[in-house]
Amino acid sequence: MSTTPPETLSVDEKSVACDGGNGSLGHPRVYLTMGDADSITCPYCDRTYVLKDSAAAQKLVQEETAVKA
Numbered sequence: 893m894s895t896t897p898p899e900t901l902s903v904d905e906k907s908v909a910c911d912g913g914n915g916s917l918g919h920p921r922v923y924l925t926m927g928d929a930d931s932i933t934c935p936y937c938d939r940t941y942v943l944k945d946s947a948a949a950q951k952l953v954q955e956e957t958a959v960k961a
Contacts, residue, residue: 898940901939902941902942903942903944904943904944907925907926908924908932908941910924912937919936922935926943930942930946930947931948
């Protein structure tokens with residue numbers, strides 16, 4: 893059985909809402925706030941939200957570029 897790694901999304905704001913993204917197969921909507929951090933991970937689905945223009949977002953772009961090469 894193969895599993896896909898959790899998604900990482902770039903966002904513009906430090907507060908996000910996550911519902912798992914799969915319609916009725918998702919999870920209850922939760923509201924997450926990053927606080928002083930530049931990212932936050934959903935406790936239900938492990939989806940990670942990264943603040944755009946942060947060091948964490950730049951690292952994510954570098955990793956995605958390396959995978960495509």
